Amino acid sequence: ATNIPPHNLKEVCNALLKLLGNPEIKDYQLVAGDAIQGPDFPTGGHITNTKEELREIYATGTGTIKLRGVAEVAEKSRTGDTLRITEIPFGVNKAAMVERIAELVYSSKLPLVQEVRDLSTEDIRVDLLLKKNADADKVLAYLYKHTPLQTNFNVNLTCLTPTENPEVGAPKRLGLKEILWYFLHFRLDVLTARLTNELRALEKRIHILEGFALIFDALDEIIKIIRSSEGKADAAEKIMKRFPVKELTPAQSRRKAKASNGLDAEQTDAILELKLYRLARLEINVVLDELKKKRKRVDEINKLLADDRDDYTSSGRWAIIKEELQSLISDYGNTPAGRRRSTIVVPTEEVEYTEEDFIVAEDCHVMVTVDGWVKRQKQIADPSKSRLRQGDAVLACVSGNTRSTIALFSSLGVCYTSRMIDIPASTGFGEPIQKLFKFKDGERIIAALSMDPRILGDISEDPKGTYYPATHALAASTDGYALRFGLQPFAEPSTRAGR
Template sequence: MAIENDTATGNERVKSIPLHETAEKRYLNYALSVITSRALPDIRDGLKPVQRRILYGMYQNLRLYPDKRHRKSATVVGEVMGKYHPHGDSAIYDAMVRMAQDFSLRAPLVDGHGNFGSLDGDNPAAMRYTEAKLRPLAMEMLDEIRKKTVDFRPTFDGTLFEPVVLPSKVPNLLVNGASGIAVGMATNIPPHNLGEVIDACLYMIKSPNARISTLVENYISGPDFPTGGRILNTEEELLEIYETGRGTIEMRGAYEMKGKTRAIITSVPYGVDKSKIVEEIADHIADENVPQLSNIRDESTDDVRIVLELKRGSDAEAAMAYLFKHTKLQHRFHVNLTCLVPTDNAEVGAPKQVNLYDILRHFLDFRMEVVTRRLEYNLEQLEKRIHLLEGFEIIFDALGEAIKIIRSSKNKKDAAQRLMHRFDIDEDQTDAILETKLYKLSQMEIDAIREELDEKRAEAKKIRGLLDDEHARWGLIRDELREVKDNFADARRSEIAGPDAAIAYTEEDYIIDEDVFVMVTRDGWVKRQGSYTDIDSIRVRDGDEVGWVLPASTRATVGFFTNFGTCYTTRVDEIPSTTGYGDPVQKLFSFDDKERVVGVVSFDDRILPGAVPPDVETQADMFTNGTANEEDYDGDPYVVAITKMGQAVRFTIDGYTDPSTRTGRMYARLEDGDQVVRAMIARGHENVCLASHQGRALVFPVHQISVYKGAAKGVIAIRLDDGDRVLNFTLSDMAREGLRVETNNGREEIVRTTKFSVTSRGSKGTLVIKRGYFADVFIEPIEKSLPES
């Protein structure tokens, strides 16, 4: 519903409107407002509205020019908020602070006096304590604004006018970059070197259809961050970023060696707080994660200087490789070249993701428009002045007569009418003559007027020539860009190091290589020990028992297979070393409620069994569903898993040996209510010995279970009657081995090949007990040892 005023009666009335329509309309209005009036920069001057309003307010209203004294930041914020930007003072002050930080902008536009924050992430002082004025580079973006070079629009309250865009001589969008989050889109433009960008502009003036590859190869080699550092992208990667307007810049802090015992970090990645990097490194040193380092000191002043103390004989590159891997000393900048481009409506820009060519082309076309409008304005002012000077020249030729007319006139109006009639001059010329002081009618002043008239006519002629010749105007633009470069360009700070600068990091280098035993209980408690005497000597919690004892190197990995069809893999070194109970496996991973371990596999190559390739007789059974091929068998063993609903999957360990995230990797797709009862390592020649709750037993070759490359629902291992479920299974490669089962009346059965025939999977199996059921199974702990060398 909406409330409207009835114009006829003056009363309010309630009108029903569709909710989805008004919600959509108002949300779109809000999104458009955020995109065009807050979050995205203009492609021409590279500024967001708040930045543009700050610079314009400082220039036009407060006249805080570089040669003037600083004024309180609160004055600037109040001026901008009251006249141009109807938002919070903190938003305006934060934007002004950023334009003053030499570690945020490659070419700062505001000259800040006082505490404007630091690279350590310190907040700036309150606006009542700091002062600011414009920098000389900002004047290059503003000086032409009084010559009708850009369009103006009413401010938020309609009392004043503000520029739609600044007539910038500086390609600010690339030089200082931009970042912002709008509704449904964002921008993240890295800063660049001013000299390189202007060189690219000069080349595009000469070659308007320049290729981006030429610009990147010869001029803009890559971003140039104010904090320096090294860029690890290849030339091809950088070219793709500039062609598509999207990509990732890999940044790394730079360091240098001082002797053999100190590494000095001299720069940090852009956008990362230095203090956080120091804190991260200190934590890793304290936790002894970097055995090569003994201490860290931050000796930074205006320049970054973080001192890393190395232990005698330590490898500095190995230490730095660890830090690059585990701290923000190596960081990524996600490039998104989205900005507002001009439209037919001069006051509103359209959001668009652009490439390098688009940015430079729009800037140069904008400079042509600004220069043309500036020349037209200058010519207009010259012509006005010439017009007045010509009036003085006419009067001087008959000065005595003109004075006589003025003296005989009744008043100023009468004198003006008689002068215009006598000398054929217009009202403007007449007013100028009548307002002239008598001493200016001296011979010396008249000579100066004639000299000025000649100069103004020559200058006007020159401007007309420029307006008639576009090529000449491009030459003027070129000269102005060169002047900006000569006055403000500096050396590149970020080194384009390329991928060769990458230091190889191997996690095993930081793990002491030793052989241990990984011990896991049925309830999911895990630990590692260097040795043990027997299983009974292993300490476990009351009511729990050991389920797996597997040897492995601390540099190897171990996989935990759960009843929910997920495999969690961790390095053995990350498992707690203790003779106590250990830790719940959930402490290492993010288990769901009621998720538990049903299989453990040590991925140490020394104890993994080799896979048995399929022979001709078994291929038909193994590849019935086309999920695997014989060439897939590269010697990796298999993991076999069977669910309580009778589904079976078999897959190689490839893809599960590397450490996983806390959420693990799926190895089986389960139907609602189904769970894996057990997962076991296999070579491929064993028999599956399986028992169901209603007293059925089934033995079939494991190779009849199809091999899958990824998580799958699997094939039918046993067909179950309603209400039945798989109790458990085991893999047997010896005749007398099998699955020990206990019936509800206490009798024990062993499902093995000596008692039950080896049949095919998918059948119902043999009914072992007609009255009663299988109540439980006996699963012996899996205990393995390293083979003798």
């Protein structure tokens, strides 16, 4: 498994040049200055990791990049501001994100937003119309927590590294310096292969040019042979017979000397394909100039290939690699395609909010049935006329504020507490209570109590130790036992398992 984030071309090239300039450089020194700042995602966004966190990720090859979309207040009006999202995290589906935000708005979980508009074209633009006096920072903080506007990118710098077998790579988790080192040596292998291929092509061309140079000294004789021949094959045979290739002595072979008084089949074929205008007197100078340049280039390549591949400072091939990296920076580094898209922004202080900030404060009624169905409505004038499933009956109908809680007591002596806003709003039968809580086998709700202070009164307990608050509860069991208990511990919403 591997998960390597994209990076900025200019920064990577600068880091490679730093490594070439100082092979002993440390990982953290590559994550500084004009070298690598951090990942650079094509969709932009804000990276909220600290410099220390990023350096740790690049040193160990693993960690989490915290990525946020970009939003700002674009328009202000008396009816409400407009919060505009212009960048989204890498890998997030925009349509799915907009759908999630709309779901929160229309389910009243994000009441500070009036409307969601997706006005995106080639660029991202999602407008959130806020209600009057709504705090845009709190809305944004809520979106970061409950929508894909903030995501994590789990970095895993596992790579296939070269082994003795060129067909097989060994998986290994690398740090930044190791990855750059392997890449530089890969570039060296590519350059070596390129130079070797160029050398073969040059030697082939030099071989042909040497043939041309040879026949210009015996041009009349060559023309005479061609004119007396029966065809191309006959002419080639006669020319090679007239200019046979002599074997080189061992000393000539060591000096890589070329036979200057013979033609082989390849040279002869090129001569017979030669256009007539190339037989002009001035053309021999063109051939000789080209031959001189080609031989000079061959000497340069042989010198480059003979260099020590691990000597970063004096090796000619490493100098070429440096030039290519600098050329990439100059060609693409300052263009729109080469600019950094993701900004590294460390929040100075996170905006704090409570769940109550996003609950519309309004009165409501909650109805619980004997069979364990529950629903919330703005007003229930007559519970007996409310819609119920066949054979079901009303167990309790309580009133309160959407920000207050409702306590549901079960037959097993457990209290389940939920905010009234979290009870599904419905004009039908409602929803089973089991969707909100985790019941045991045979457990059922036997009583409900609104924890709204206007209805319940003072349930606070005396911190000095007085047990009985002004308002408390009485419970009785089927076996004839009874107890009194305070309600304050049950005022806050419980987990699915209850209290």
